[in-house]
Amino acid sequence: MVDKLFIILSVVTLVSAALVVVNKNAVNAAMFFMLSLVGTAGLFVLLNAYLLAFVLILVYAGAVVSLFLFIIMLLDTRPEAQKSFKKMTVAASLLGGLLLFTGVLSLMTHFVPATAGAKGHVLPPVGASLKGYAEQLFTTYLLPVQVVGFLLLIAMLGVIVLSKRFENKEAAS
Amino acid sequence: MATVTVSRKPLSLSERAYLPQILAGMRITLKHLFSPNVTLSYPEQRPAIPPGYRGVPTLVMDPHGREKCVSCQLCEFVCPPKAIRITPGAVPADQPDRAHVEKAPAAFDIDMLRCIYCGLCQEVCPEEAIFLQNQFSMSGYSRDEMVNHKDRLYELGGTLPDQHFKWDKKKAAEEHGNQH
Amino acid sequence: MIALWSNLHPALQMLLKGLAVILVIFPIAGASSLAERKVSAWIQGRPGPNRAIPIWFAWVPVIGPMLQKLGVFHLMSDGVKMLFKEDALPGHVNKPYFILAPILAMIPAFTTVTVVPFGAYLDAAGRTIPLMLANVDVGILAVFAVGSLGVYSLIIAGWASNSKYPFLGGVRASAQLISYELSMTLSVLPVFLWVNAPGTAGSLSLARVVEFQSQPGFWGGTWFIFLMPVSAFVFLVSLYAETNRQPFDMAECDADLVGGFHTEYGAFKWSLFFVAEYSHMVVGSAVFTLLFLGGWNPLPWVPLSDVAVWLHLADAPILLGLLSIAIFLGKVLCSIFVFMWVRWTIPRFRYDQVMKLGWQRLLPLAIANLIVYALIIAWLQPKN
Numbered sequence: 156m157v158d159k160l161f162i163i164l165s166v167v168t169l170v171s172a173a174l175v176v177v178n179k180n181a182v183n184a185a186m187f188f189m190l191s192l193v194g195t196a197g198l199f200v201l202l203n204a205y206l207l208a209f210v211l212i213l214v215y216a217g218a219v220v221s222l223f224l225f226i227i228m229l230l231d232t233r234p235e236a237q238k239s240f241k242k243m244t245v246a247a248s249l250l251g252g253l254l255l256f257t258g259v260l261s262l263m264t265h266f267v268p269a270t271a272g273a274k275g276h277v278l279p280p281v282g283a284s285l286k287g288y289a290e291q292l293f294t295t296y297l298l299p300v301q302v303v304g305f306l307l308l309i310a311m312l313g314v315i316v317l318s319k320r321f322e323n324k325e326a327a328s
Numbered sequence: 329m330a331t332v333t334v335s336r337k338p339l340s341l342s343e344r345a346y347l348p349q350i351l352a353g354m355r356i357t358l359k360h361l362f363s364p365n366v367t368l369s370y371p372e373q374r375p376a377i378p379p380g381y382r383g384v385p386t387l388v389m390d391p392h393g394r395e396k397c398v399s400c401q402l403c404e405f406v407c408p409p410k411a412i413r414i415t416p417g418a419v420p421a422d423q424p425d426r427a428h429v430e431k432a433p434a435a436f437d438i439d440m441l442r443c444i445y446c447g448l449c450q451e452v453c454p455e456e457a458i459f460l461q462n463q464f465s466m467s468g469y470s471r472d473e474m475v476n477h478k479d480r481l482y483e484l485g486g487t488l489p490d491q492h493f494k495w496d497k498k499k500a501a502e503e504h505g506n507q508h
Numbered sequence: 509m510i511a512l513w514s515n516l517h518p519a520l521q522m523l524l525k526g527l528a529v530i531l532v533i534f535p536i537a538g539a540s541s542l543a544e545r546k547v548s549a550w551i552q553g554r555p556g557p558n559r560a561i562p563i564w565f566a567w568v569p570v571i572g573p574m575l576q577k578l579g580v581f582h583l584m585s586d587g588v589k590m591l592f593k594e595d596a597l598p599g600h601v602n603k604p605y606f607i608l609a610p611i612l613a614m615i616p617a618f619t620t621v622t623v624v625p626f627g628a629y630l631d632a633a634g635r636t637i638p639l640m641l642a643n644v645d646v647g648i649l650a651v652f653a654v655g656s657l658g659v660y661s662l663i664i665a666g667w668a669s670n671s672k673y674p675f676l677g678g679v680r681a682s683a684q685l686i687s688y689e690l691s692m693t694l695s696v697l698p699v700f701l702w703v704n705a706p707g708t709a710g711s712l713s714l715a716r717v718v719e720f721q722s723q724p725g726f727w728g729g730t731w732f733i734f735l736m737p738v739s740a741f742v743f744l745v746s747l748y749a750e751t752n753r754q755p756f757d758m759a760e761c762d763a764d765l766v767g768g769f770h771t772e773y774g775a776f777k778w779s780l781f782f783v784a785e786y787s788h789m790v791v792g793s794a795v796f797t798l799l800f801l802g803g804w805n806p807l808p809w810v811p812l813s814d815v816a817v818w819l820h821l822a823d824a825p826i827l828l829g830l831l832s833i834a835i836f837l838g839k840v841l842c843s844i845f846v847f848m849w850v851r852w853t854i855p856r857f858r859y860d861q862v863m864k865l866g867w868q869r870l871l872p873l874a875i876a877n878l879i880v881y882a883l884i885i886a887w888l889q890p891k892n
Contacts, residue, residue, distance in 0.1 A: 182605070182667060189660070205646050209653040217656025218686055224663050225682040228675065285646070285704075285712055350854055357551045357853040366553040 161201055168194030181227045189220045206288050382447045382460040385412075385438055386485030387478070393487065394426060396457035399433040403449035403458055411442035412449060428502070429495055436478040440466050455494070459485060525641050529621050537786035540844055542583040547848040557582040593775035598669075601772060605668035610773070610780035613661035616654045617787035623650045624794045625715040627833035628804050628812060638715035639829055647713040648700070651795055652693060655750070658788060659685040662752075662759050662769045665781070669772040677768030680859060681759035685750060687866040692746035694874035695739045698881035699732055699799055714795065718803030722811035729809035733800040738877045740800040742870055747796060749866065751788045754851040758859055793843035794836075801839050804832035 171191040178184040192215045199208035292300055342348040368375060377383075390396050399416040417434025419426050426432075449458045463484055468474045476484070542557075549556025557579035565572050565581070575581065597603065625640035659682055666678015700712060703720045721731055733740040749756040760768035767773075770781050797803060805811045812835075816828050857865065 209646050209649045213653035221659050221682050228667055353853045361550045365555050
């Protein structure tokens with residue numbers, strides 16, 4: 156039962172993730188993104204990580220994707236309105252893809268799960284209960300959480316700098 | 329054009345906080361929730377018609393049951409939307425006491441799709457034969473049904489008291505040799 | 509009866525429970541729509557719908573005219589009308605999404621009910637067992653997560669309609685719902701901080717909150733609306749915004765957007781939106797009742813278990829369960845009445861006012877409230 160569900164949910168997740176990339180219509184892509192997230196949440200549920208599943212739905216499906224849709228609706232998404240990529244963008248994407256590929260490759264060849272050897276050893280389901288999750292967040296993974304938070308802060312500042320017009324700067328030019 | 333500048337009072341704290349105002353409004357609506365209805369259940373309950381009400385124009389008869397209209401067509405001419413159409417005719421032979429009136433409407437149609445209930449026909453009528461009475465609800469399934477013919481107009485109008493009996497007086501005067 | 513129930517196949521049990529949800533939510537949503545018409549009429553000094561009556565029912569002496577006066581049959585005829593009306597599909601719409609949107613509206617409306625407890629009974633040991641469809645540990649989080657998916661139906665409906673008023677309605681809905689979700693989530697955090705005292709197993713279950721409000725003693729029995737009035741207020745305002753009710757019905761806004769996101773919809777598809785709106789109201793009121801109004805406890809400082817002792821119902825779990833459900837439903841219906849009362853009192857906000865209220869008033873208020881209660885709880889908690 157669980158295996159079958161796992162296969163179904165993984166297929167849904169992966170196929171819709173692929174469709175997000177391939178799809179020409181931006182709204183379709185966003186909806187497939189949501190479907191992919193729901194599939195992932197289902198996988199979390201299979202792992203008894205209800206908390207993670209609902210947090211994923213709450214944050215990504217509930218807020219992020221609906222913001223995406225909000226932006227997509229305001230954009231002109233007709234094909235002729237789309238600009239072709241700059242050379243810089245293509246180069247950057249290639250570099251990013253290469254890095255990702257190397258990362259995945261090294262993970263596949265070098266990473267050994269700590270419990271792989273011990274059969275029947277079950278990791279405590281950290282994502283299952285609120286308390287366990289919070290404890291891990293504030294002890295073991297404190298540094299990564301802070302680093303990610305800092306990255307998000309930088310991204311937010313970048314958006315503010317890009318989108319806000321500074322009055323005195325305009326007056327000077 | 330003179331401009332009147334209305335001075336606006338700055339909002340008080342409770343008004344700016346908005347919440348006390350909402351609560352006050354909710355108190356008012358709660359009061360209305362329990363107050364009696366102000367509406368009428370129309371077909372069962374009818375509104376009281378005030379005097380001077382201008383309803384559907386009708387033709388009336390005098391207290392002796394005689395037709396008052398003499399087919400002078402003044403109402404037809406004064407009617408702004410041209411809703412009235414009169415075909416003049418002679419007084420029917422079976423009414424010998426009205427033979428001296430000379431004219432009576434052979435047909436009298438008021439198109440209620442055109443009528444604007446202005447009351448000018450009532451104003452202008454020298455015979456006090458057409459009245460806008462209390463009837464206010466006209467409906468029909470076709471355009472033809474919305475045209476009131478003569479018999480329908482008399483049916484709606486009925487009989488109204490008459491203070492003058494103008495034509496009776498005239499006849500009496502003629503019989504007595506027009507003394508004055 | 510209980511034995512018969514537990515002998516059923518689990519899948520069949522689930523199916524029956526799911527059916528029960530639909531059978532309960534649909535009539536309550538329908539009754540709310542009728543209540544809305546009646547309440548609006550009474551507030552405006554009108555009798556409201558009071559005409560329709562089937563011929564075969566007109567013979568029933570006292571009850572017939574009474575039901576007619578209450579307009580119950582208008583509700584039925586409305587339902588039948590919605591079902592049999594021509595379901596028009598405008599030519600200019602994006603068909604798959606246009607059909608998908610009303611279905612999407614129903615999913616969160618029905619799914620959230622499963623984690624909402626609606627009553628309780630006492631077991632043999634005298635413990636209070638909550639009645640709910642799925643007793644998951646993440647209660648409130650599930651309600652928020654699945655409830656937040658409701659915005660998709662509005663956005664998709666607005667976008668798929670491919671005309672300007674629905675589009676504007678969809679855009680407004682997405683911005684508004686995301687804005688108020690923040691304040692809503694922040695406003696319930698103090699409650700769960702208070703409930704999950706150190707040393708207890710952390711839980712986001714709604715039943716746990718009610719349990720907390722039914723403890724003996726003055727502080728134990730206090731409902732959270734008295735303990736945290738600001739939280740309750742912020743939650744209620746956000747709830748009105750989240751359910752798209754006046755004064756926050758920016759997505760519909762009949763005055764300037766015709767019908768907002770459902771302008772192009774009619775017949776059965778429109779009625780799905782309608783039912784979804786009322787279901788959201790029902791679930792929202794239920795969550796508010798559980799969090800702040802003591803759930804199925806009849807009065808503040810009077811828990812259900814005391815009532816069971818007074819009425820000697822402790823040994824009759826089914827009767828007590830029904831009593832608790834009645835109390836809970838009564839509170840929910842009162843809360844729905846307040847929804848309507850507010851709707852027919854306050855005019856609609858302007859869109860910029862909605863945004864300003866959400867981001868500049870409610871959100872800072874919710875954050876300040878959270879910090880104050882976090883400090884109070886940290887100060888009150890036993891030092892070890």
